Amino acid sequence: MRQLSEKISEIVPSATLEISNKAQKMQREGIDIISLSIGEPDFDTPQHIKDACIDALRRGQTHYAPSNGIPELISAICEKITKENNVPCKPEQVIVTCGAKYAIYEAMEAVLNPQDEVILLTPAWVSYEPCIRIAGGKTVFHPVNTKTFQLDDSVLERVNAKTKMIVVNSPSNPSGAVFNQYSMKLVADLCTDFDLYALSDEIYEKLVYGKEHIALASIGDMAKRTITINGFSKSYAMTGWRLGYAVAPLEIIREMSKVQQHSVSQATTFAMWGGLAALKGDQQCIEVMRQEFDKRRKYVLRELGLMGYQIAPADGAFYVFIKVDGDDMNVASHWLTNAQVAGTPGSAFYSPGWIRLSYATSMERLQEAMQRIRRTNGKK
Ligand SMILES: Cc1ncc(COP(=O)(O)O)c(C=O)c1O
Structure with missing residues (x-):
């Protein structure tokens, strides 16, 4: 048989798989x-949201809708x-998607050319890198400060002529950290100074504890270079609905x-x-x-x-990110075998x-x- 896609075969299964399997x-063994x-x-999806969906079904809302989403939403x-x-x-700057994840995928496809570089701040959620790769781009990883989980000037060292985009996720999955004004401003300045796009995944924006969520696109000229990703999964407990959205400059949404x-x-x-309800x-x-x-x-x-344990500032989302002694895969495996507790290795x-x-x-x-x-x- 002929060889299957090299691009896809290069995507490695997530490191979470071993532990979750x-x-x-x-x-299964009880x-x-x-x-x-x-x-x-x-939590279950709130009743009034479910009712609105059921009502829509009763009203015959079972047909194709405009591709970017129903005008009301x-x-x-x-x-x-x-x-x-x-x-x-x-309104032309909005697209409703099958989950926030699909909005991220579409954004990468829309913006990246082969070999374009994307700065990904780590720790980072698992799906950005594969989406960048599928779109032909190259991920350049940059760790945030592992004490504060904020950004510092060292990110500047990652920028070169091929850099096209930076991905920001605040509040963060997995760290739970919420970027402060300084970090957000740093991202904004970087994008303005080097003419970069930003993908700002704000899906956990409603889950903050005593901290303020800052929308990246609200800073300076960022509205014209930011793709804001958001959705319903986390805020409204609607993960299985597969409903998300992106807001971006018109030419990107197109x-x-x-x-x-x-x-x-x-x-x-x-x-x-x-989603409208x-x-x-x-x-x-x-x-x-x-x-x-x-x-x-x-x-x-x-x-x-x-x-x-040393713990990342858990100011948002619903995760705590803890520093462990030794290899995280071994510790996660040890906890699973001996404590029957499943965590996700960093x-x-x-x-x-x-x-x-x-x-x-x-x-x-x-x-x-x-x-x-x-x-x-x-x-004890
Ligand atoms: C940071 C982040 N962005 C996006 C998503 C995807 O959300 P959705 O269920 O809307 O596709 C997740 C889901 O885990 C996430 O943690």
């Missing part, structure tokens, strides 16, 4: 595994971006739209009506989830702190020596998990 095998490797809220996104994020936005038209056509029509409805549902996450976050931080996020634990699980399970880790570490 092992965890699943243990679960072992009580506590999974702290989860990347989605453990586009206009709600525009309003949200303008009012909440302080970013001017016209190109993203071509990718969308000739691949998935559009996001699911009735799901978009659910999410944006237009009572936002208290987010606050209820955020407060619950905050309680768990404080608990986990206290427990891990007592165990002596290597998966280009940050060996760290482990990500998600607190998107019940307080009871978190308490049990902390006890098990403490016992496994030889503490």
Whole structure:
């Protein structure tokens, strides 16, 4: 048989796979595994959002819709971006996608030419690099400061004539860090000075604890060079709906739209009506989830702190990122085998020596998990 695509075969399966495969095998054998490797809220989608989707189905919203999204949702996104994020936005600058992930993929396809370089700040979520690679670009990794998890001037050293874009994800998956004004301004200055695009993934913007989320596109001239990625998965517990969006300069949205038209056509029509209810409805549902996450976050931080771990500033999202002694794959494997707790090795996020634990699980399970880790570490 002929050789399959080299481009795709070069994409390595995520480092998380080994641990998660092992965890699943243990679960099938009847072992009580506590999974702290989860990347989605453990809450159900709020009822009013589900009702709006069901109502849309009843109204016959089961046909093709405009490729970039139903006008009602586009206009709600525009309003949200303008009012909440302080970013001017016209309807033509919005595209509704099959999850935020697809918006990222489309953005890379729209912007990158072969050999264009993209600065990826690490630790970084797992899907940016493969999307850059599929689009033909080259990822240039740059670690943030591993004490503050903020950016410093050293990022300048990564810029050369081939640099085209920088990816920012604040609040961050996996670190939970929220970029402050200084870091955001640094990104903005870099983009302006070297004429770069920025992809700003703000999907965790609503999950911040005592910190302010800053929209990159709201700084200086960044609206004309930023692709803002956002969605419904994390804020409204809608991971399975596959609904996200991007806001960007018109010329970029036009190109993203071509990718969308000739691949998935559009996001699911009735799901978009659910998304509209999410944006237009009572936002208290987010606050209820955020407060619950905050309680768990404080608990986990206290427990891990007592165990002596160095922890990244967990100011956002629903993850804690902890420094471990030795090889993170070995530690994760050791915890899985001996504590039956599944975490995600930092290597998966280009940050060996760290482990990500998600607190998107019940307080009871978190308490049990902390006890098990403490016992496994030889503490009472
Ligand atoms: C940082 C980040 N961006 C994007 C996504 C994808 O979100 P969606 O479910 O909307 O595709 C995730 C999901 O884990 C994420 O953590």
